[in-house]
Every structure is written in structure tokens, then in C-alpha cells.
Amino acid sequence: MKEMTYEFPIEGGDFIKAGHASSNVKKILNQLSLDPAIIRRIAVAMYEAEVNVVAHAYRGTMKVFISPAAIRVRVEDEGPGIPDIEKAMQEGYSTASDKVREMGFGAGMGLSNIKKNTDKLEIQSKINQGTVIEMITRIKSKGA
Amino acid sequence: MAFHHALKIQEDLCIGCTHCMKACPTEALRVTAGKAKLIAERCVDCGECMRVCPVNAIMIEEDDFSRIFDYDCRIALAPSVFIGQFPRNITSRKIYSGMLEDGFTHVYEVEHSTGILKELINNYLVENPEIRPVISSFCPAIVRLIQVRFPSLVGNILPVKAPLDLAAIAYRKKFADEGIPADRIGLFYITPCAAKIAAVKSPVGEKKSPINGVINLNTLYNRVYSIIRREEKGYCIVPEKEQLLPDEMVWTLTGGEARHVHGRCLSIDGISNAIEFLEKLENGTVGNFDFLEMRACDESCAGGILSTNNRFLVSERLHNRAEQYHIDKDKGKIVDNKSILVNREHLIENASLGAIEPRSIMKLDEDMVQAMRKMKKIEKIRNFLPGIDCGACGSPTCRTLAEDVVQGRAHTSDCVFVSIKVKGGDSMNQVVDYTEEIWGKDRFKDMLPE
Numbered sequence: 001m002k003e004m005t006y007e008f009p010i011e012g013g014d015f016i017k018a019g020h021a022s023s024n025v026k027k028i029l030n031q032l033s034l035d036p037a038i039i040r041r042i043a044v045a046m047y048e049a050e051v052n053v054v055a056h057a058y059r060g061t062m063k064v065f066i067s068p069a070a071i072r073v074r075v076e077d078e079g080p081g082i083p084d085i086e087k088a089m090q091e092g093y094s095t096a097s098d099k100v101r102e103m104g105f106g107a108g109m110g111l112s113n114i115k116k117n118t119d120k121l122e123i124q125s126k127i128n129q130g131t132v133i134e135m136i137t138r139i140k141s142k143g144a
Numbered sequence: 145m146a147f148h149h150a151l152k153i154q155e156d157l158c159i160g161c162t163h164c165m166k167a168c169p170t171e172a173l174r175v176t177a178g179k180a181k182l183i184a185e186r187c188v189d190c191g192e193c194m195r196v197c198p199v200n201a202i203m204i205e206e207d208d209f210s211r212i213f214d215y216d217c218r219i220a221l222a223p224s225v226f227i228g229q230f231p232r233n234i235t236s237r238k239i240y241s242g243m244l245e246d247g248f249t250h251v252y253e254v255e256h257s258t259g260i261l262k263e264l265i266n267n268y269l270v271e272n273p274e275i276r277p278v279i280s281s282f283c284p285a286i287v288r289l290i291q292v293r294f295p296s297l298v299g300n301i302l303p304v305k306a307p308l309d310l311a312a313i314a315y316r317k318k319f320a321d322e323g324i325p326a327d328r329i330g331l332f333y334i335t336p337c338a339a340k341i342a343a344v345k346s347p348v349g350e351k352k353s354p355i356n357g358v359i360n361l362n363t364l365y366n367r368v369y370s371i372i373r374r375e376e377k378g379y380c381i382v383p384e385k386e387q388l389l390p391d392e393m394v395w396t397l398t399g400g401e402a403r404h405v406h407g408r409c410l411s412i413d414g415i416s417n418a419i420e421f422l423e424k425l426e427n428g429t430v431g432n433f434d435f436l437e438m439r440a441c442d443e444s445c446a447g448g449i450l451s452t453n454n455r456f457l458v459s460e461r462l463h464n465r466a467e468q469y470h471i472d473k474d475k476g477k478i479v480d481n482k483s484i485l486v487n488r489e490h491l492i493e494n495a496s497l498g499a500i501e502p503r504s505i506m507k508l509d510e511d512m513v514q515a516m517r518k519m520k521k522i523e524k525i526r527n528f529l530p531g532i533d534c535g536a537c538g539s540p541t542c543r544t545l546a547e548d549v550v551q552g553r554a555h556t557s558d559c560v561f562v563s564i565k566v567k568g569g570d571s572m573n574q575v576v577d578y579t580e581e582i583w584g585k586d587r588f589k590d591m592l593p594e
Contacts, residue, residue, distance in 0.1 A: 004516055019429045026427060030506040032515045036296035044428040068512045139512075 003067045010053045010060040012079065015105065018054040021062040022046035025073070032066065034139060042071055042137050045117040048110045049075040049133050055100045056080060057130065068139070070119075075133045082125040089115065147184045150204050150341035150358075151194060155179050157201035160583055162535035164193035164202065169415050170292055170505060174548070175538035178584025186505045188288035189342040190415050190440045191449035204338045204450065207357040209367075212247055215330025215356070217319050220248040220364075221311055222334045224255050224393050225445045227465065228458040229365050234372060236465070241382045242368040245375070248332075250315075251385070255392040256484045257310035257491070262404045264304050264495055269407060269434060277425070277433035278302050280401055281497060284343035285440035286418055291348070294422045295502030303349070303497040307395065308333060308340065312354040313494050314487045321487075330356045334364050336448030339440065349497035361450040387478050390466035396445035397459050399437070407434030413447075415440040508550070522546045530561045538582040558582060 006028060008021035026043045046062065053060035057079025065072040082088045088095075091112045096105060115121050118135040125131040160178035172186035173193060180193075180201075194202040212218045220243055227236050240251045269278055281287055281302045290297050305313075312331050319329050335341055335358050344353045394400040402409040410433055412418050418438045424430045441447035446462070447455035472478050484491070508522075509515040522543075529542040537558040539545040548554035557563050563578040576588045 004519065019424075019427055023423065023427050027506075028519070030295075030504065031508045031519060033504075033507045033510055033512050036298075036502055036504070040296040040426065040428075043426060047428050066516065068516070 003065055005066075006064045008062045008064075010050055010062055010075070010077070012054060012056075012058040012060070012077070015054055018051050018105075019047055022050050025062070025064050028064070028066070029071065034071075038071075038137060038139055041117040042073070045114045045135055045137070046073055046075075048113045048117075049073070049135070051105055052110050052131075052133075053077045053079070055096055055105050060130075070136050070138045072134065072136050076130065077132075078130045081127040081129055082123070082131055083127060085123050085125060147187070148342055148345035149182065149184060149187050149189055150206075150338040150345070151182070151187065151189055151191065152203050152205050153180050153182060154201050154203055157199055159199050159201070160587070161198065162540075163196045163198060165535060165538075165540045167192045167196040168540065169419060170289070171540050171544050173540070174553070175535075175582055177581065178587060185503070186292060188285050188292060188440075189337075189339040190285040190289070191338045192415060194338070194449050204341065204360055206335075206341070206360040206363060207332075209247075209359060209363065211357050212330055212332055212359075216328040217250065217324050217330065218248045219250045219252065219315055219319070219329070219331050220334060220359075221252055221254050221308065221315070221331060221355070223308075223336055223361075223396055223445060224253055224388060224462060225336050225396055225448065225451060225458055226334050226361055226364070227253070228446060228462040229361070229452050230369070230461075232461060232464055236387075237382060237385060238372055239368060240385055242371040243364070244382060245371050246364075246367050252311060252315055252484075253388050253392070254308050254311045254333075255388055255395045256386065256482060257307045257314060258392050258395045258401075259389070259482075260484070260488060260491055260495075261304065261307055261310060264492070265302060265401075265404070265435070266406055268302060268304060269405065275300060277436045279436045280438060281349075282306050282396075282401060282437070283339065283439045283444075284348070285337070285339035285415065286438045287348055287500065288339070288342075289415065289418065289440070290422065291500065291503050292505040293419070294426055295504045296426055297422065298500045298502045301500050303500070304495050305350070305497050306343075308343075309350070309354060310491055310495060311484070314484045314491050316354055317487045317490050318483060332357045332359055334359050334361050336361045336445050336450050337441065338449060349500045351498075361448070362452050365452045386481055386483060387469065387472075390469045393466040393469070394462055397462060398439065398444045400444070402435060402437035405435040405437075409433065409435040409437065411437040413439045413444050414442040508547070518550045521550045525549055525556055528556065528562055529559055534560075536560050536579060536582070 008024055010021055011017060022043055025046055029039045057077035060075060060077030063074045087093055089111050114135060119138050120136040122134045158179045160175055164180050165173040165175060169192060170186045170188055172183045174181050227239055230239055243251050279300045281304060287301060316329055333355050341358045344355045344358050347353045398413045399411040402411040412421050443455035443459050446458035451458055508518040525546040531542050533541040537545045539548050545554055549556050560575060560579060564575055
């Protein structure tokens with residue numbers, strides 16, 4: 001058993017459903033005997049990435065690649081893209097609209113929070129096309 | 145490791161239906177050979193199955209009442225909700241007198257310990273700012289629910305004993321100090337629920353419970369109420385006893401605990417509400433909270449499965465009695481005398497709870513590669529199943545049947561629809577034959593044409 005793959009759609013602008021994709025992935029990870037602390041870190045990172053798509057993009061997908069060595073989560077979206085990734089990584093920096101902030105999102109902690117909770121984070125973005133975020137969490141499991 | 149469960153299915157009464165199996169929040173029930181069966185390591189003793197059983201086939205095992213007479217010093221530890229069962233015109237003094245008449249030598253309310261607990265919770269929050277939110281350890285069904293379904297949150301559970309254990313420690317010390325040998329002191333808890341029994345018989349985070357036995361609240365209610373009615377005027381009323389403070393009186397009701405904790409707190413009652421919130425908490429989608437009070441029963445302990453009266457009435461009665469305190473105090477009727485405070489230091493020293501271990505019921509296998517293999521198989525099987533969650537296979541959902549098959553607890557052919565497809569099913573008789581192993585022999589005999 002090398003790798004398992006799952007894919008979940010994310011709807012831009014639908015804050016009510018924000019968190020569904022990451023919740024589904026969490027349920028899968030719970031069944032796979034991962035350390036609860038690692039699952040929690042991944043869940044937090046996935047949720048932040050999912051909310052980013054909901055708050056900024058039109059639509060996206062969350063793909064999860066599970067192997068006994070690592071969990072790789074790839075979130076792709078069609079959206080405005082990130083003009084300055086370095087700036088976006090800073091805590092407290094956000095381009096979220098007032099409307100989004102009023103809903104309790106857009107505090108500018110998203111990307112830095114993802115970085116804190118994963119072992120490797122890569123961001124690629126094209127203006128007016130979209131953003132791809134890939135995060136890797138290494139796991140030490142008995143089966144690895 | 146064996147788990148003690150207070151909930152017992154009485155096979156002679158069980159009619160083999162799907163009510164309990166569908167209501168169980170941890171999918172701990174299955175039906176085989178026409179009877180409901182409990183999977184011990186999954187059950188958290190919440191009692192939801194008992195609430196929905198249409199024939200009262202699920203009962204709560206209790207210690208025999210006569211066991212109290214094994215001890216010279218027979219102490220009843222009663223939760224305030226016991227007092228809340230009685231109408232307002234029956235004073236707590238009368239209730240106590242009835243309990244003494246019934247055989248106890250001393251009666252204390254559990255909530256006398258909550259004054260000290262209040263301080264311990266707030267101290268813990270100050271000393272551990274990195275642990276947020278702290279989740280109350282009060283409700284044993286919630287503690288167990290977190291262990292089995294939210295293992296990543298076990299570190300958030302307050303490592304301080306529940307009021308019941310604190311009261312037991314303090315009163316045991318009180319009587320030991322009075323020179324009574326340890327084996328002559330019997331502490332009996334009057335329980336409003338199954339989870340507290342399980343907590344006493346197989347405690348979490350401590351080796352042995354300081355409590356000797358458990359009496360069901362409804363049993364004692366019947367005994368005491370008949371004594372009070374029978375001997376309306378005739379029996380000796382005990383002198384004024386130690387009174388619960390108003391805050392202590394309502395501690396076990398919803399919000400009774402959280403309102404004493406500093407910071408941002410929430411009070412959540414009802415096990416499905418707790419699950420919904422814990423899901424969100426685990427996903428990181430709720431804001432920052434300092435303290436969560438969580439109780440498995442709707443209206444907290446007033447809604448305990450052994451509560452004899454409507455939960456809203458019990459709650460209202462306790463609030464009324466709490467108010468009565470001020471009236472009595474003004475009239476000079478109340479003696480402020482809390483014997484528990486004598487052992488304050490001893491209690492604080494012994495209040496800590498040991499490690500609470502996660503024991504996930506979601507893991508498919510301890511080995512991740514094996515777990516991945518099983519996951520693949522489950523997904524494959526699910527494609528064959530109809531996805532209507534009818535329960536006719538004896539598992540609560542199509543997904544659990546797929547899991548049960550992979551874990552060797554069931555067969556894919558337990559699904560009626562799969563059976564028809566694979567084995568063929570020209571007549572209703574054949575289809576019914578397939579389900580006999582699950583629902584019992586000749587279960588559907590009368591329904592079929594001759």
C-alpha cells in the first residue's frame with residue numbers, strides 16, 4: 001500500500017460550508033491510526049487553507065495524498081492569486097474584504113498558521129488565475 | 145482491558161429492533177440473533193439507548209441496597225438533583241430523615257466540595273495558559289466520549305477530580321480522623337446516571353475509586369418517598385443539617401459550573417450538542433475559549449437517565465430551593481457549618497487526576513499500512529451497499545456494516561440487498577431466510593404467505 005488519494009471540492013464564498021473538506025479528511029486520518037496530535041495539526045492547517053479559498057477564490061479543490069511516511073495536502077483554487085506571497089505570509093497581513101472580516105474571518109493569520117502546523121509549505125500563485133498551496137506533514141507511524 | 149458498563153441489555157425483554165442501535169452516539173450496538181449486543185470498548189455509558197428502548201429492555205445495574213449494612217458507618221453521598229426530585233413542601237431535612245430511617249448513618253450532598261473545586265479550576269486555568277480550552281472533567285460520559293471519539297482533545301480535559309470523588313475523599317478523611325477504621329466506613333453514591341456508575345467501577349485517571357458502592361437514584365427515591373408518606377408525622381426529624389449554598393445547589397445544572405470560571409466559557413448540554421461542538425473544536429473552527437462545561441444529558445444531571453421526574457421540573461425545583469436559602473438565612477434558620485472545609489488541605493493535595501489516555505474507536509488498525517488496506521476494502525464494500533442505512537443487517541449504517549465486515553464482525557451478505565443480488569431471491573421467503581441469523585429464527589414467519 002503506497003498511497004491513497006482523496007479529493008474534495010471547495011466552494012468560493014460559501015462560509016457556511018467552510019470546513020467540510022477538512023472535516024472529511026480528518027475523519028479519514030482518524031481511522032488510519034495517526035497520532036492524534038499530528039491529526040490536530042493537519043486539521044488546523046487544512047481548515048486555514050480551505051477558508052482561504054472560500055474567502056478569496058471562486059472555487060477550488062482539496063486533494064489529500066496519504067502514505068505511511070507523510071500526509072500531503074494540495075489545495076488548488078481559481079481566483080485572484082496572491083500578488084506578494086512573502087507579505088501574505090506575515091502574521092496579521094490580510095487582503096480580506098470588510099464583509100469577510102465581519103464574518104470573523106480574514107485576521108491575516110491563515111498562511112502563517114498553516115506554516116506553523118506543517119513541516120513543509122509551498123505556495124505558487126498566478127495573478128488572476130489562482131493559487132496552489134501544498135503542505136506536507138511527516139508522520140512517524142508503526143507501519144512506516 | 146475490561147470496561148465496566150452499568151448499562152445492561154436484558155435479553156429476555158429485548159425484542160430486537162433498531163432503536164438503540166440508531167441512537168447510540170458511538171455506534172456501540174449491533175443486533176445479532178434477534179438481540180441487541182453491546183461492544184464494550186465503544187460504549188461511554190451515556191444512556192441514550194435506554195431512553196429510546198420501546199420495551200425498557202435496557203437497565204442500569206446497581207449494587208444491592210443491603211450492601212450498605214456491611215459497614216458501621218454508612219454514608220450516603222447524594223447529588224443535589226436527588227433533593228430536586230421531591231416537591232418543594234418536603235424539606236431537605238425531611239428527605240434526610242427518611243434516608244437515615246432507611247439505614248444510612250450519615251448523609252452529605254456531593255456539591256459541598258464544589259466551593260474548593262471552583263478555586264482549583266481557576267488556579268489550573270491561570271497556571272496553564274497554553275492549554276485552551278480546558279474541558280470540564282465533571283461528566284464521565286463526556287470524558288469517555290472524548291477518549292474514544294476525540295482523542296486529540298484528551299489533553300484539554302481538566303486533570304482535577306469530579307465533585308463526587310472530592311466529596312468522597314473529604315468525608316472518608318473526616319470519619320477516619322474520628323477514629324473509625326477504614327474498612328468500617330462505607331461511602332455510597334446516589335447516582336442519577338449510568339456513566340457515574342461506570343466511573344466508580346472503572347475510573348479514568350485514577351486507580352481505584354474512593355466510593356464503595358452505588359445506589360440508583362430512582363430506587364432510593366421510591367424507598368425514601370414511601371417512608372416520608374407512610375410516617376408523615378410519626379418519625380424522628382433530624383436536627384438541622386449542613387446546608388448547600390445556592391451556587392452549590394445548582395452546580396450540576398447547565399451553567400452551574402461555567403459561571404464560576406473566569407474567562408470565556410460555554411455550557412453545553414446534550415450529547416449530540418457536545419459532539420457537534422467537539423467536532424468543530426477539533427477542526428479548529430471555533431474561536432478561543434477558556435473553559436467548556438459539557439454534560440451528556442439534556443438539562444445536565446436534572447435530565448439524568450435515573451431522574452424520576454421531568455428534567456425541567458427538577459431544574460426549577462433546585463433553583464427554587466437555592467432561592468429559599470436566602471429567605472431561610474434572613475430568618476436566621478441556617479447554620480453555616482461546612483465540615484468539608486476542615487479537610488481543605490487534604491482535599492487540595494489529593495485532587496489531581498492521573499493521565500487520561502486516548503483510546504480511539506475510529507482506528508481501523510494499530511498499524512498504519514494495515515489500516516490503509518482496510519480503508520480501501522471498506523470503500524470497495526460500500527460501493528456494493530445501497531446506502532439507505534436501513535439497519536436490517538444489524539449494523540447502524542451501511543458504512544458501519546462495511547467496517548464490521550473488514551474487522552471480521554459481519555458478512556457482506558448480511559445486507560438483504562446484497563443477498564438478493566448475489567444469492568438470487570425469487571420469493572419473499574428466500575429474502576426473509578437471509579435475515580434469520582440477524583433477526584432471529586422465524587422472526588418474520590407470520591408475515592409471509594402460507
